[in-house]
Amino acid sequence: MCIRLLFTVTISFCAAFAQAxxxxxxxxxxxxxxxxxxxxxxxxxxTQANQELITQARAQLLPAIxxxxxxxxxxxxxxxxxxxxxxxxxxxxxLRLSQPLLDLSAIAQFERSRYLAAIAVFDLENxxxxxxxxxxxxxxxxxxxxxxLKSLQAQHHAVEQQLLSxxxxxxxxxxxITDTHExxxxxxxxxxxxITTQSQLQNKQHALSRIVGEPVPxxxxxxxxxxxxxxxxxxxxxxxxxxxxxxxxxAKANLxxxxxxxxxxxxxxEHAPTVSLQARGGSQSNQGIYGPNTSPRSLDSSVGLExxxxxxxxxxxxxxxxxxxxxxxxxxxxxxxxxxxTEESTLNFFTNVTAGLLQVKAxxxxxxxxxxxxxxxxxxxxxxxxxxIDVLNAQQQLYETQRALAxxxxxxxxxxxxxxxxxxxxxxxxxxxxxxxxxxxx
Numbered sequence: 001m002c003i004r005l006l007f008t009v010t011i012s013f014c015a016a017f018a019q020a021x022x023x024x025x026x027x028x029x030x031x032x033x034x035x036x037x038x039x040x041x042x043x044x045x046x047t048q049a050n051q052e053l054i055t056q057a058r059a060q061l062l063p064a065i066x067x068x069x070x071x072x073x074x075x076x077x078x079x080x081x082x083x084x085x086x087x088x089x090x091x092x093x094x095l096r097l098s099q100p101l102l103d104l105s106a107i108a109q110f111e112r113s114r115y116l117a118a119i120a121v122f123d124l125e126n127x128x129x130x131x132x133x134x135x136x137x138x139x140x141x142x143x144x145x146x147x148x149l150k151s152l153q154a155q156h157h158a159v160e161q162q163l164l165s166x167x168x169x170x171x172x173x174x175x176x177i178t179d180t181h182e183x184x185x186x187x188x189x190x191x192x193x194x195i196t197t198q199s200q201l202q203n204k205q206h207a208l209s210r211i212v213g214e215p216v217p218x219x220x221x222x223x224x225x226x227x228x229x230x231x232x233x234x235x236x237x238x239x240x241x242x243x244x245x246x247x248x249x250x251a252k253a254n255l256x257x258x259x260x261x262x263x264x265x266x267x268x269x270e271h272a273p274t275v276s277l278q279a280r281g282g283s284q285s286n287q288g289i290y291g292p293n294t295s296p297r298s299l300d301s302s303v304g305l306e307x308x309x310x311x312x313x314x315x316x317x318x319x320x321x322x323x324x325x326x327x328x329x330x331x332x333x334x335x336x337x338x339x340x341x342t343e344e345s346t347l348n349f350f351t352n353v354t355a356g357l358l359q360v361k362a363x364x365x366x367x368x369x370x371x372x373x374x375x376x377x378x379x380x381x382x383x384x385x386x387x388x389i390d391v392l393n394a395q396q397q398l399y400e401t402q403r404a405l406a407x408x409x410x411x412x413x414x415x416x417x418x419x420x421x422x423x424x425x426x427x428x429x430x431x432x433x434x435x436x437x438x439x440x441x442x
Contacts, residue, residue: 132421273308
């Protein structure tokens with residue numbers, strides 16, 4: 001009785017909530033996720049921060065100006081008597097300008113910074129695609145839990161009716177008490193499944209809420225008659241070729257190789273001479289305690305070129321060259337591994353989409369067959385040809401088939417997005433296309 005009351009209250013609350021709050025579709029969830037998802041926001045900040053690497057590396061090639069000022073007090077005494085000393089204050093200031101004219105290592109670091117900034121841009125684009133996949137997965141997870149809950153509620157109602165029928169038949173002497181026990185056992189099991197499913201639905205809603213940044217209202221469901229898109233082109237080799245050219249992870253790994261090449265060049269060029277323009281200007285004053293210094297105060301300036309040739313630094317430069325050469329080999333291996341993984345995952349996603357489409361068709365046929373089986377078993381039970389357990393089994397098969405069909409539809413759509421993401425073709429248009437397959441809010 002308590003379980004039935006709980007379900008009645010839950011259904012009434014959902015109905016009232018549906019009237020007060022419009023249904024959220026996938027496109028709206030996607031728009032909210034871009035504004036409020038903390039993972040995507042963190043990557044945006046990280047990408048913006050990494051763009052400063054270019055400015056910082058360029059600064060090593062631009063003039064540097066600094067100002068220096070000092071105040072010094074001198075106290076001089078004889079060592080024998082510690083008297084007859086002299087005290088003086090020395091004040092000085094200086095402006096210094098340094099302009100690198102030739103620094104091959106800094107030039108290589110500047111080129112490297114451009115690749116690192118480009119990698120950050122790819123990271124942001126990848127984070128956006130990952131967000132699209134996450135919000136779609138979370139959206140369909142909620143729909144799948146809702147479908148399961150509705151299916152179990154319908155099955156619960158059907159078993160209740162079957163239990164009443166079995167009790168009535170037993171009272172009339174047309175059936176044994178076994179039929180009643182079997183129906184009651186199925187009903188008790190469904191009650192437990194309903195409680196678990198209700199909890200799972202709330203967890204899935206919380207997961208979607210974390211992404212969109214607000215409580216999840218009712219969601220627009222997928223149209224059960226929608227035609228799911230097939231891969232275009234229907235050639236797996238074409239998809240793997242596209243993936244090797246456009247996949248974001250592959251492109252990022254290629255940029256990492258090029259960035260490391262410039263890092264190696266920068267290390268090798270630490271052996272090279274550097275030339276810089278040095279300009280200085282300043283003044284100092286010497287005012288004694290016992291009277292002014294009679295020497296005139298001067299303003300000194302100097303301009304010149306400075307040549308620096310590193311001769312030996314304890315082997316540190318050669319060590320860095322060997323280190324970065326090894327890291328470059330690592331980047332090459334990582335690039336090859338990512339390329340192979342991308343081709344493998346692309347083929348897997350293509351296979352999953354095509355198999356999912358076939359599975360959906362098979363389950364649609366199975367749903368019709370299961371529905372016919374329930375009707376046939378119900379009629380046969382009423383005329384005494386079938387027993388109660390046959391009806392219960394047919395009902396269970398029907399609802400399990402319906403749940404599997406709904407899940408297969410969701411999985412196929414998600415695998416389609418995964419396929420496009422692997423091939424570097426995922427865009428907002430794909431989210432919009434899936435959103436159009438949903439039943440519009442009234």
